[in-house]
Amino acid sequence: xxxxxxxxxxxxxxxxxxxxxxxxxxxxSIILGTLGxxxxxxxxxxxxxxxxxxxxxxxxxxxAGALALSALVMFLVGxxxxxxxxxxxxxxxxxxxxxxxxxxxxxxxxAVRYIFGPLSQQVPMPSWGQGIVNxxxxxxPLYRVEVIGFVAALLLGFYLLLYRTRIGLVVRAGIEDAxxxxxxxxxxxxxxxVVFCIGVMAAGIGGVIYAPLAAVIPNMGEAFLxxxxxxxxxxxxxxxxxxxxxxxxxxxxxxxxxxxxxAYAQAAIYAVMTLVLIVRPRGLFGAIGRx
Amino acid sequence: MEAPAAPRLRRWLPELAMVAALLILPFxxxxxxxxxxxxxxxxxxGIFGLGFDxxxxxxxxxxxxxxxxxxxxxxxxxxLLTSGTFTSVWLAMAVGVAAAAVFSVMVGFLALRxxxxxxxxxxxxxxxxxxxxxNSPLASLTGGExxxxxxxxxxxxxxxxxxxxxxxxxxxxxxxxFYFLGFVFARFIVRSPVGAVLTAIKQNTLRTSALGHDVRxxxxxxxxxxxxxxxxGGVQLGIFQSYMPPDAFxxxxxxxxxxxxIIGGAGTLIGPTxxxxxxxxxxDLLQLVPAIGDLWKFxxxxxxxxxxxxxxxxxxxxxxxxxxxxxxxxxxPPVVIAGPGAAAARxxxxxxxxxxxxxxxxxxxxxxxxxxxxxxxxxxxxxxxxQLPPGRFHAVIGPNGAGKSTFLRxxxxxxxxxxxxxxxxxxxxxxxxVTAAYQAGMAKSYQINQLFPQLTVRENLRIGALGxxxxxxxxxxxxxxxxxxxxEEIVAALIEELGLTACADLVVNTLPYGEKRRLxxxxxxxxxxxxxLLDEPLAGLSxxxxxxxKQLIRNLRKGRTIILVEHDMDAVFELAEQITVLHEGxxxxxxxxxxxxxxxxxRAAYLGGVAA
Numbered sequence: 033x034x035x036x037x038x039x040x041x042x043x044x045x046x047x048x049x050x051x052x053x054x055x056x057x058x059x060x061s062i063i064l065g066t067l068g069x070x071x072x073x074x075x076x077x078x079x080x081x082x083x084x085x086x087x088x089x090x091x092x093x094x095x096a097g098a099l100a101l102s103a104l105v106m107f108l109v110g111x112x113x114x115x116x117x118x119x120x121x122x123x124x125x126x127x128x129x130x131x132x133x134x135x136x137x138x139x140x141x142x143a144v145r146y147i148f149g150p151l152s153q154q155v156p157m158p159s160w161g162q163g164i165v166n167x168x169x170x171x172x173p174l175y176r177v178e179v180i181g182f183v184a185a186l187l188l189g190f191y192l193l194l195y196r197t198r199i200g201l202v203v204r205a206g207i208e209d210a211x212x213x214x215x216x217x218x219x220x221x222x223x224x225x226v227v228f229c230i231g232v233m234a235a236g237i238g239g240v241i242y243a244p245l246a247a248v249i250p251n252m253g254e255a256f257l258x259x260x261x262x263x264x265x266x267x268x269x270x271x272x273x274x275x276x277x278x279x280x281x282x283x284x285x286x287x288x289x290x291x292x293x294x295a296y297a298q299a300a301i302y303a304v305m306t307l308v309l310i311v312r313p314r315g316l317f318g319a320i321g322r323x
Numbered sequence: 324m325e326a327p328a329a330p331r332l333r334r335w336l337p338e339l340a341m342v343a344a345l346l347i348l349p350f351x352x353x354x355x356x357x358x359x360x361x362x363x364x365x366x367x368x369g370i371f372g373l374g375f376d377x378x379x380x381x382x383x384x385x386x387x388x389x390x391x392x393x394x395x396x397x398x399x400x401x402x403l404l405t406s407g408t409f410t411s412v413w414l415a416m417a418v419g420v421a422a423a424a425v426f427s428v429m430v431g432f433l434a435l436r437x438x439x440x441x442x443x444x445x446x447x448x449x450x451x452x453x454x455x456x457x458n459s460p461l462a463s464l465t466g467g468e469x470x471x472x473x474x475x476x477x478x479x480x481x482x483x484x485x486x487x488x489x490x491x492x493x494x495x496x497x498x499x500x501f502y503f504l505g506f507v508f509a510r511f512i513v514r515s516p517v518g519a520v521l522t523a524i525k526q527n528t529l530r531t532s533a534l535g536h537d538v539r540x541x542x543x544x545x546x547x548x549x550x551x552x553x554x555x556g557g558v559q560l561g562i563f564q565s566y567m568p569p570d571a572f573x574x575x576x577x578x579x580x581x582x583x584x585i586i587g588g589a590g591t592l593i594g595p596t597x598x599x600x601x602x603x604x605x606x607d608l609l610q611l612v613p614a615i616g617d618l619w620k621f622x623x624x625x626x627x628x629x630x631x632x633x634x635x636x637x638x639x640x641x642x643x644x645x646x647x648x649x650x651x652x653x654x655x656p657p658v659v660i661a662g663p664g665a666a667a668a669r670x671x672x673x674x675x676x677x678x679x680x681x682x683x684x685x686x687x688x689x690x691x692x693x694x695x696x697x698x699x700x701x702x703x704x705x706x707x708x709x710q711l712p713p714g715r716f717h718a719v720i721g722p723n724g725a726g727k728s729t730f731l732r733x734x735x736x737x738x739x740x741x742x743x744x745x746x747x748x749x750x751x752x753x754x755x756x757v758t759a760a761y762q763a764g765m766a767k768s769y770q771i772n773q774l775f776p777q778l779t780v781r782e783n784l785r786i787g788a789l790g791x792x793x794x795x796x797x798x799x800x801x802x803x804x805x806x807x808x809x810x811e812e813i814v815a816a817l818i819e820e821l822g823l824t825a826c827a828d829l830v831v832n833t834l835p836y837g838e839k840r841r842l843x844x845x846x847x848x849x850x851x852x853x854x855x856l857l858d859e860p861l862a863g864l865s866x867x868x869x870x871x872x873k874q875l876i877r878n879l880r881k882g883r884t885i886i887l888v889e890h891d892m893d894a895v896f897e898l899a900e901q902i903t904v905l906h907e908g909x910x911x912x913x914x915x916x917x918x919x920x921x922x923x924x925x926r927a928a929y930l931g932g933v934a935a
Contacts, residue, residue, distance in 0.1 A: 070440045120632065126440050127385045131585055132631045134578065138624035146618050254574060258451045261444040269441065295459035302452035306433055309445070313436050 034291050037170035042291045043284065048176045050283020051183040052238050056256060057263040058190060058275035059234030065207035065270025066227045069118060069129045073137035075257030077232050081106055081239025082248045083144055086155050095158035099240050106236030110229035118228060119221065137253075145250040152247035161244065179241055186237065187276060193230075194272055203227055207270045259286075262305045268318025277316060341506055341593075345499045349492075357607055359491045365599045366495075366502045367559050368583060372595020373502075373509045374552025375580055380590030381518060382545045383525030385443045387577050388450030389553050391430065394457060394572035396423035396554025401471040401567035402464055412477035416558045423554025424547050426453075431546035435539060438528070447574065454572040470568045474561040494563050501559060502596075505552060509592050512548065512800050516789050519804045521545055523775050523786045530773040533737070535761035535790025535850060544798065582627050588637025597639050665819070672816040675853040675882050676791070678748040678764050685749025688713040688884035689765075689854055694733055694743030696726075703729040705908040706743070711884050713853075718887045718899035720919075722929055726908040727888045728770060731856050734886065735767040736760035747854065758795055766852035770859045770888075772843045776832035780823050780842055783831060784814045787849030813849060820878065821845045822871065837868045844875065854884045861891045873898065896920065904928065 034042070060074045071077075084102035089095065117136065121129045161175030194200035202223055206213045214220040239253075246252070263282050267274025282301050289297040308315060352362040371393055378384050400419030403409040409418070434445040457465045465471060476494065478487040488497040512518050520541050523531040532538040561567035570576060579602070580595070587598030602623060609619035634641055678688075691709040695702065704726045711717055719727050732738045734745060736757045745753045747763055755763070775783050788810045793799070805811060818827045821841045826834055831842065844860055860876065861869050873894055876885075889895050895902065896916040904912040904919060906928045912919060919925055 064440070070443065117628075117632075124635075127379075127383070127443075128631060128635060130385060130440070130443055131581065132628055134581070135624050135628040135631060138578075139621055139628065142618065142621035142624060146621065258448060258574070262448055265441065265444060265448070295462075298455035299452060299460060302448055305445075305448060309433050309436055 039288075039291065040167075040170050041172060042287045044172055044176065044180075046284035046287030047280065048179050048283070049287060050280035051180050051187070052242055052279075053256070053259055053263055053283050054276040054279025055183050055186060055190075056235050056238040057260040057267070057279050058187070058272055059231035059238075060260050061264050061267070061270055061275040062194075062203070062207075062234075062272065063228055063231040064264070066203055066210065067118070067122070067224050068126065068210070069121065069133070070126065071231070072130055072134040072257070073113070073140060074133075074231075074235050074260065075253030075255075076137035076140035077106065077109065077235040077253070078239040078242075078256050079144065079248075079250065079253035080109060080140060081236025082155070082243040082252065083148065083153075083239075084236065085240035085243045086153050086248055089155060095161070099237065102240045103233055103237055106233045107229050109236070110232030111225070113232070114225050114228040119224070122224070137257075141250050141253070148250070150250060152249045155243035155248055157244045175244060179245075182241065183238075186234075190230075190234070191272065199223075199226065259301065262301050264315070265305050266308050266315055268315030271315070271317040274315055274317030337510060338507055341503060345503060349495055349499075356604055359495050361603060361607065362600075363491070363495045363498050363563060365596060365603055366498045367556050367563060368580070368599035368603070369593075369596030370498075370502050370505050370559060371553050371556030371580060372584055372587075372599065373505050373592060374549035374556075375584055376589060376592050376595055377509060377512060377518075377521070377552075378545055378549035379581075379584060380592075380594065381513065381525065382521040382542060384542060384546065385581070386434075386446040386546075386549070387443055387574070387581065388430070388434075388446035388448070388453075389549065389580050390572050390574070390576035391450045391453040392423040392427050392550035392553035393557040393560075393576060393580075394453060394569075395426045395557070396420055396550075397557030397561040397567045397571050398457065398465050398471065399423075400558045401474045401561040404475055405471050405473050412475055412562070416477070416555075416562075419558045420551055420554040423550045423557070427547045427550030428543070431543045431550075435542050435546065447577070450572065450574060450577050454569075454574070457569055457572050465567075465569070468569055470566060471561070472566045474565050474567055476562050476565070488562075489565075498559050498563060501555060505555065506592065508800075509552075513592065514804060515800045515802055516793060516804045516807075517541070517544070517798065517800055519782065519786060519789070522778065526775040526777055527773055530769075530775070530846070531786065533735070533757045533761060533767065533773070534787045534846065535758055535795065536786075537758055537795035540796040544796075582623075584637075585635075586627065586630055586637055588640030588643075591637070591639040591643065594637050594639045598637065601638070669816040669820055670878075670881070672812055673820060673848060673851060673879065676764060676851045678853050684713075685746070687711060687746065688715070688748060689734070689886070690744075690746035690749070691734065692744040692746070694730075694740040694745060696729055696733055696738060696740050702726075702908045704733060704740070704905075707903075707905070707908075707910050709903060709910075711886070713884055714882060716880055716885045716887070716898060716900045718889065718895045718902045719905060720889070720892070720895055720902060721905035721911070724907075725905040727905055728858060729908075730905065731767060731858050731886065731888055735765065735856055737767075761790060761850055761852075762795060764850070764853040765856065766847040766850050766854075767856040768844045768847035768858060768860055770862060772839050774831050774839060774842060774846070777830060779828050779830055780818065780834070780838075781814055781827050783842060784817050784845055784849050785810060787846045788813045788817075791850035813851065817845050817849060821875065837864060837871075840864055840868070841872065841875070844872065848879060852883070855879075855886070857885065857887045857889070859889055860887070861889055861894055869894065 056078055060071060063069055063071050081102050084105045085098045088098040088101045117132065121132055157175055161178055163174040165172050165174050165177055194204060202213060202218055206220065206223055210220055259282055263275060263278035266281060267278025285301050285304055286297050289300040349359045349362050353359045375389055378386060396419040399422040400415040403415040403418060404412060409415040430449045434442055434449065437445060458467055476487060476489040478485060488494060520531065520536050524538055524541060528538055557571055560571060583598030583602050584595040586601055587594030587596065605623060606619055609615045609622060615622060630637065636644055687710045689711045691707065693706045693708050694704060695706045696704045707730060719730060721727050733740050736752060736755055740753065744751060747765055752760060752763060775786060785804065792807060792810050818824055823838060823841060826838060831839065847855060860872055864872060869891065876898060887895065887899060899916060902914065902916055902919045903910060904925050911928055912922045912925050
């Protein structure tokens with residue numbers, strides 16, 4: 033049996049991982065909810081964020097600068113993708129949207145593989161993230177604590193944007209019924225562009241934050257994409273609170289199962305997803321009637 | 324009826340062409356495109372793809388987790404053989420395929436609870452799940468990351484005759500034989516009623532279920548069929564390579580299958596094979612180009628994106644579409660009901676079927692007791708009672724928002740009432756679904772056309788008639804869709820009755836609105852219902868077309884109980900024997916047209932609440 037400090041340490045890891053998943057999944061979820069597009073390139077965009085951070089940090093030793101510049105890069109990626117590709121797909125069946133973003137994701141991964149090579153890149157821990165926090169009865173890496181805090185702040189900002197601003201009101205109305213919002217005289221296409229960029233930036237910033245914790249490799253986004261799908265299925269389609277709760281749940285399951293038997297960590301999240309599908313097919317926070 | 328020799332040959336033309344291709348192409352690949360082994364690989368993907376094409380191309384179910392069944396089939400067979408459990412390779416193949424099928428029943432049961440995007444996400448998650456299961460918890464059986472080497476090839480023995488399917492040519496023969504069998508089998512499915520229902524599900528799922536077909540069951544059926552093909556492909560992969568690789572389970576595998584299907588063309592059966600040929604050949608060729616080399620997959624991704632954007636029907640689809648765009652010739656000469664006595668013959672063919680053969684006749688065809696339905700706090704239908712003796716023509720009218728359409732949806736069993744009871748010929752149908760209601764002889768024509776836009780008029784009506792004739796689910800894979808004589812007679816009679824003879828073999832989305840509207844009515848009639856629910860059949864029609872539809876309704880009312888919801892008051896007062904007026908979800912008045920037209924409350928409701 034694991035000791036209490038081990039257990040608490042893993043529980044913290046679960047929150048750190050879960051908050052990252054929540055950030056990325058809320059980006060995926062808001063795009064899905066508003067535009068109706070399931071962005072299969074979301075994992076690749078997470079990877080792009082990590083690589084953007086890596087490139088900036090190899091020239092300029094400022095993690096905050098890397099975050100800001102990567103966010104800008106991801107905004108441009110989102111802008112170019114929506115204007116150049118996605119907007120031609122709003123009137124096509126959802127299957128086509130899945131296919132084209134899937135193809136786009138392959139192109140992104142392969143381009144990065146070509147430029148940076150298939151081997152993993154190391155992103156250094158920022159100087160203010162090095163060290164260990166002593167919680168009294170267990171020790172915990174400082175950077176992970178900061179990740180939790182930082183992601184929580186980002187999600188709070190996301191929340192305020194969605195629930196306390198006019199843009200957020202329009203976006204939430206768009207999730208309910210985009211056609212109606214358009215009929216009421218709002219420029220829905222511009223809202224779609226904004227939402228897509230925000231969603232992509234959420235994935236990219238997640239990538240930068242995650243980079244010092246793991247190996248940065250071209251296909252690092254794949255596992256995250258699938259886990260985000262699980263988060264959305266558990267949390268409920270298009271639901272912001274659902275993405276957050278689902279993210280934490282999936283992060284905790286992954287971390288705590290690892291404590292007992294790492295072999296079952298991945299299987300466990302699918303088991304929980306299956307359970308949710310049986311008991312509550314629309315997900316924890318999904319609206320009735322949503323398919 | 325003896326089919327002439329030429330059409331019979333034509334019917335088997337694809338199979339003959341396939342035989343020729345399988346005889347010639349290995350030499351082409353051997354000589355110019357690398358090796359026979361490359362073509363064998365393409366055919367293994369092709370077997371896998373035949374199933375996926377039924378699933379996605381026919382039924383429209385986009386699964387990103389087909390690798391789960393490819394891997395399951397391959398690994399079960401490989402384990403049984405390499406562990407020495409089975410010595411017969413043929414038996415291990417069969418068990419591997421069966422294992423994939425069993426696994427797909429479990430995954431399908433869960434994934435098919437959701438549709439569209441959700442279905443795709445869930446299948447992908449299950450694909451990943453099986454990958455992780457193979458990799459860690461089951462690693463002692465599957466070899467984990469190393470896979471299972473040493474999978475033996477089968478052999479045929481007859482006394483002293485012994486043929487071993489190892490080496491390039493024998494492997495090719497084995498895979499090509501299975502591919503051909505799979506192709507013939509898939510062709511049977513496509514031409515069968517099951518194939519027709521799958522196509523209908525893709526084009527209009529809700530109407531398919533409202534025409535008596537059990538959509539969930541058919542989806543599960545095609546999901547399992549696809550897994551059988553996937554399992555067979557996986558088994559062949561292990562034998563061909565004498566090694567079962569763990570990445571058979573991977574997202575890469577499932578994704579490549581999807582890509583190849585799109586490139587080749589979904590819904591064409593050979594599309595995935597053509598796509599695999601393009602993908603694998605280009606991969607080998609591009610890697611040899613110095614300027615491209617490592618970027619080969621980037622360019623294939625780009626090709627894929629361009630194809631999805633500009634050529635959504637894929638290579639095969641684009642070629643065949645330029646052939647027959649709008650007209651689909653009936654494969655065998657269609658049944659024609661003409662000549663003297665034709666009208667009487669049609670009437671007999673379209674007369675309502677008795678509700679329950681041998682059951683005691685109930686006093687009411689439809690007995691609605693105090694049904695209520697609320698949305699949020701709004702009572703859309705607030706306790707309506709209605710009793711219709713058999714043969715009654717009853718109209719339901721009321722201002723917009725009175726609850727008429729909801730009332731019809733409750734009757735047709737598309738929605739379940741919060742309270743109350745509905746009896747059809749004395750049988751309680753309150754709890755049954757719309758599919759069962761159709762089977763019980765109650766059909767509805769919709770306010771907004773619910774047709775199968777890519778099918779011809781005849782094919783549309785056939786879906787409706789097959790629904791009642793075949794029941795909720797029948798796995799008659801080896802029957803031709805047009806091989807049910809009674810169904811063909813009903814369809815022919817309906818086409819004649821609806822006045823759609825000239826456009827019977829035209830694809831529906833090319834028809835004008837008036838014709839579509841008549842077809843909408845025809846779909847409801849195809850089951851020969853005893854109770855017919857008509858939701859604004861005259862909506863959007865010109866005065867002349869209205870007369871035509873009214874005459875049609877008159878012709879078909881004999882022996883039927885009809886409820887008509889309509890805003891055209893002239894039509895209502897002309898056709899109906901009894902009228903119910905709904906207002907704000909409640910019954911405001913009921914009576915003969917004469918009584919209703921002189922009722923002051925009705926006038927008030929229509930004129931906006933000003934008491935007369």
